[in-house]
Amino acid sequence: MAQVKVTSAEVARLAGVSQSAVSRVFTPGASASKKTVQKVREAADKLGYRPNVLARAMVSGKSRIIGLVVAYLENQFYPVALELLSNALQARGYHILIFTAPNSTDGIDGVMQDLMDYQVDGIIAASVSMSSDLARRARQAGIPVVLFNRGQDGPGLSNVTSANHAGGRRVAQFLLAGGHRRIAHVAGWQGSSTGRDRQAGFLSAMDEAGQRPFALVDGMYNRKVAAQSTRLLCSGSARPDAIFVGNDHMAFAVIDTLRAMRLEPGQDISVVGYDDVPMACWGAYDLTTLRQPVNRMVDATVSILLDQIETGESRPARIEIEGELILRGSARIPEGWT
Amino acid sequence: MAQVKVTSAEVARLAGVSQSAVSRVFTPGASASKKTVQKVREAADKLGYRPNVLARAMVSGKSRIIGLVVAYLENQFYPVALELLSNALQARGYHILIFTAPNSTDGIDGVMQDLMDYQVDGIIAASVSMSSDLARRARQAGIPVVLFNRGQDGPGLSNVTSANHAGGRRVAQFLLAGGHRRIAHVAGWQGSSTGRDRQAGFLSAMDEAGQRPFALVDGMYNRKVAAQSTRLLCSGSARPDAIFVGNDHMAFAVIDTLRAMRLEPGQDISVVGYDDVPMACWGAYDLTTLRQPVNRMVDATVSILLDQIETGESRPARIEIEGELILRGSARIPEGWT
DNA sequence: CTGAAAGCGCTTACAG
DNA sequence: CTGAAAGCGCTTACAG
Numbered sequence: 001m002a003q004v005k006v007t008s009a010e011v012a013r014l015a016g017v018s019q020s021a022v023s024r025v026f027t028p029g030a031s032a033s034k035k036t037v038q039k040v041r042e043a044a045d046k047l048g049y050r051p052n053v054l055a056r057a058m059v060s061g062k063s064r065i066i067g068l069v070v071a072y073l074e075n076q077f078y079p080v081a082l083e084l085l086s087n088a089l090q091a092r093g094y095h096i097l098i099f100t101a102p103n104s105t106d107g108i109d110g111v112m113q114d115l116m117d118y119q120v121d122g123i124i125a126a127s128v129s130m131s132s133d134l135a136r137r138a139r140q141a142g143i144p145v146v147l148f149n150r151g152q153d154g155p156g157l158s159n160v161t162s163a164n165h166a167g168g169r170r171v172a173q174f175l176l177a178g179g180h181r182r183i184a185h186v187a188g189w190q191g192s193s194t195g196r197d198r199q200a201g202f203l204s205a206m207d208e209a210g211q212r213p214f215a216l217v218d219g220m221y222n223r224k225v226a227a228q229s230t231r232l233l234c235s236g237s238a239r240p241d242a243i244f245v246g247n248d249h250m251a252f253a254v255i256d257t258l259r260a261m262r263l264e265p266g267q268d269i270s271v272v273g274y275d276d277v278p279m280a281c282w283g284a285y286d287l288t289t290l291r292q293p294v295n296r297m298v299d300a301t302v303s304i305l306l307d308q309i310e311t312g313e314s315r316p317a318r319i320e321i322e323g324e325l326i327l328r329g330s331a332r333i334p335e336g337w338t
Numbered sequence: 339m340a341q342v343k344v345t346s347a348e349v350a351r352l353a354g355v356s357q358s359a360v361s362r363v364f365t366p367g368a369s370a371s372k373k374t375v376q377k378v379r380e381a382a383d384k385l386g387y388r389p390n391v392l393a394r395a396m397v398s399g400k401s402r403i404i405g406l407v408v409a410y411l412e413n414q415f416y417p418v419a420l421e422l423l424s425n426a427l428q429a430r431g432y433h434i435l436i437f438t439a440p441n442s443t444d445g446i447d448g449v450m451q452d453l454m455d456y457q458v459d460g461i462i463a464a465s466v467s468m469s470s471d472l473a474r475r476a477r478q479a480g481i482p483v484v485l486f487n488r489g490q491d492g493p494g495l496s497n498v499t500s501a502n503h504a505g506g507r508r509v510a511q512f513l514l515a516g517g518h519r520r521i522a523h524v525a526g527w528q529g530s531s532t533g534r535d536r537q538a539g540f541l542s543a544m545d546e547a548g549q550r551p552f553a554l555v556d557g558m559y560n561r562k563v564a565a566q567s568t569r570l571l572c573s574g575s576a577r578p579d580a581i582f583v584g585n586d587h588m589a590f591a592v593i594d595t596l597r598a599m600r601l602e603p604g605q606d607i608s609v610v611g612y613d614d615v616p617m618a619c620w621g622a623y624d625l626t627t628l629r630q631p632v633n634r635m636v637d638a639t640v641s642i643l644l645d646q647i648e649t650g651e652s653r654p655a656r657i658e659i660e661g662e663l664i665l666r667g668s669a670r671i672p673e674g675w676t
Numbered sequence: 677c678t679g680a681a682a683g684c685g686c687t688t689a690c691a692g
Numbered sequence: 693c694t695g696a697a698a699g700c701g702c703t704t705a706c707a708g
Contacts, residue, residue, distance in 0.1 A: 005479060005480075005701095007700095007701060007702085008701070008702065009701080009702095017678080017679085018678065018679045018680075019679090019680095019701090019702085020678070020679060020680080020681095020703080020704085021677090021678065021679075023701095023702065023703060023704085024677090024678085024703090024704095026702095027703075027704095031677065031678090032677070032678085033677055033678085036677075036678080048475070050451070050454070050455050051455065051701085051702075052396075052455070052457060052700090052701055052702065053455045053456045053457065054392050054395050054396050054401060054456065054457050054700095054701085054702090055396055055684090055700075055701035055702035055703090056701085056702055056703075057392050057684095057702090058390075058392050058393055058396060058684050058685070058686090058700090058701085058702070058703095059683075059684045059701085059702055059703045059704080060684085060702085060703065060704095061684080063392060065435070068436075073417040073418070073420065073421045074414075074417070074418070074616060076414070076417075078417070079411040079412070079414075079416070079417040079420075080411070080412070082411065082417075082436075083411045083438055086436055086437070086438040087438055090437070090438065095435055095436070095437065095452070095456070096435070096436045097403070097433055097434070097435050097436075098406075098420075098424055098433070098434045098435075098436050099424070099428070099433065100421055100424040100425055100428065113388070114433070116388070117388050117389065117390070117391045118391045118392065118433070119390060119391065119392050137386070141343060142343075252620060252622070253620075255621075255622070256620055256621030256622055257621070259621060259622070260621055278412060279617075282590060282591075282594055283593075283594030283595070283597060283598055284590070284593070284594055284597070284622035284623060285622060343685095345684095345685060345686085346685070346686065347685080347686095355694080355695090356694065356695045356696075357685090357686085357695090357696095358687080358688085358694070358695060358696080358697095359693090359694065359695075361685095361686065361687060361688085362687090362688095362693090362694085364686095365687070365688095369693065369694090370693070370694085371693055371694085374693075374694080389685085389686075390684090390685050390686065392684095392685085392686090393684075393685035393686035393687090393700090394685080394686055394687075395686090395700095396684095396685085396686070396687095396700045396701065396702090397685085397686055397687045397688080397699075397700045398686085398687065398688090398700085399700080
């Protein structure tokens with residue numbers, strides 16, 4: 001019969017061994033005789049004993065908790081990443097303490113402080129930036145931090161992104177090869193590294209081709225802003241023949257808006273997104289997009305983080321993972337394009 | 339200058355007070371003289387001290403951690419709920435430890451055990467069922483559990499759902515009033531209470547009207563299954579004039595499939611979903627659906643849980659929140675319908 | 677292999 | 693109000 005919160009001392013008493021012996025039986029790298037192990041397991045089962053993770057954390061200094069800071073959960077990219085992250089971490093014996101972040105830099109700092117109070121072993125910050133002061137504090141506290149899907153200019157934090165500059169270039173080249181000459185860019189939020197890098201890549205390839213964008217607006221990673229920009233862009237007499245949108249989440253809004261204006265993506269105008277969230281392949285959108293390989297981004301994030309936790313080594317790593325352009329129906333495909 | 343992991347003893351030394359005094363200054367209901375408070379705060383600031391939440395948890399028996407079990411993060415309903423839940427809990431000084439659940443009942447049991455090892459103060463299980471054995475263990479351990487968006491037949495767990503039976507009835511009445519006479523139901527997973535209740539409500543209203551459903555299939559809350567069912571349903575010579583789909587997530591797949599067959603929802607056939615996820619109002623789908631009031635469901639969940647935690651009282655509460663039919667373009671609207 | 681003991685960083689009666 | 697002390701439930705040297 002299990003009872004309320006059994007302790008190792010009670011198990012020890014029932015098993016007729018010391019409390020240390022019980023602890024050893026439940027400690028992975030233990031040393032205990034078969035006889036002891038058996039007696040203890042039996043007693044533990046009878047009482048329904050399980051070690052108190054918090055007590056273990058206190059003495060070992062390892063909580064096996066990873067703090068995860070997220071925002072933008074409406075953008076399907078993040079729930080997907082969250083699920084993968086959680087699965088990967090769970091498989092390695094870690095769990096995620098979740099913090100939903102305000103989108104301002106100082107909002108984030110308060111959250112980080114909270115996180116550190118929980119003695120997390122490491123922190124993953126998804127789609128948020130961080131003050132260099134905060135980064136320094138985490139480093140001083142010896143807590144590894146990795147930025148997921150966000151770059152960092154300042155001090156040495158690890159981060160994992162896809163190759164956003166290259167991706168932006170690729171989209172520009174694709175659109176240009178398709179014969180488009182009035183290409184607008186509804187950019188990702190220019191306050192974020194991803195937004196800036198994609199735009200910079202896009203512009204650099206345009207520039208090399210001697211082209212200027214038809215228009216350049218900051219979509220703020222926001223559907224409303226993206227929709228309104230689209231309306232503005234397409235209501236004049238001269239309208240773009242293609243729109244490169246800073247992420248899929250906005251691209252869906254762009255497509256909805258275009259259709260409301262009787263413009264069909266892939267026929268009247270080409271639309272390209274960024275991310276390749278699951279929804280991108282749904283029939284209603286069939287969106288051509290630059291895929292961010294979320295699986296590989298997650299794997300890299302987890303292995304960097306756990307590596308730093310387990311070795312104590314904290315040389316910041318910067319991983320950039322190559323993306324791939326996924327061809328679907330929302331944009332004209334150049335002849336002979338590979 | 340902050341240094342690595344400052345303790346209350348170090349603050350005490352610098353401030354020239356006892357370690358207990360430091361603790362009191364950082365304990366909400368403390369009693370300390372202004373002088374002490376000031377000296378301690380000063381010293382703490384200088385050293386960058388913050389109480390170790392884990393240590394506090396151990397002695398107080400309150401971790402201020404809520405375990406959240408989630409599955410189905412692809413269904414937009416859950417990320418939305420997760421974000422709201424996290425915000426509400428953060429505002430009250432709690433944080434979420436997240437567990438992604440396998441969808442089987444015994445998978446869930448292992449996860450719950452993990453959860454309890456972390457000494458969580460309470461558990462929210464979203465969209466999962468739980469064995470009665472597990473429920474009993476949580477109760478014995480004195481950990482309140484509330485089921486979010488899932489009912490429970492067995493023993494006394496608290497749960498919060500929307501009025502699924504009534505919702506199913508409402509949809510049937512709506513479709514019938516619209517003159518549909520060949521109404522199919524691609525049901526929510528019949529292994530879940532939500533799936534069953536919606537279907538039962540739907541059937542009861544049909545029955546009262548002397549109608550039989552055109553077809554009844556279990557969509558398993560799965561896009562692929564829903565799409566395939568739709569194809570089957572609509573490829574014969576006789577096809578339904580309306581489809582009630584067990585949730586929005588599947589309804590999007592149903593609509594995509596219909597369009598691929600050149601059937602336009604709202605004109606050639608009516609489609610009604612369940613949930614009203616944000617995506618439901620996007621232009622591409624414009625889905626008529628029975629709204630689950632996620633805000634109110636979250637509020638109820640949080641207040642039940644925190645109430646039980648704070649009072650120690652654990653009488654199971656069962657809350658059912660009324661939903662509303664949201665009229666959009668995917669289904670014909672009966673004349674004079676209110 | 678095993679037990680007694682110290683200690684992780686706190687909170688909380690208990691005296692004063 | 694304040695300090696000394698016990699204790700939360702563990703892990704981990706340290707002897708044996």
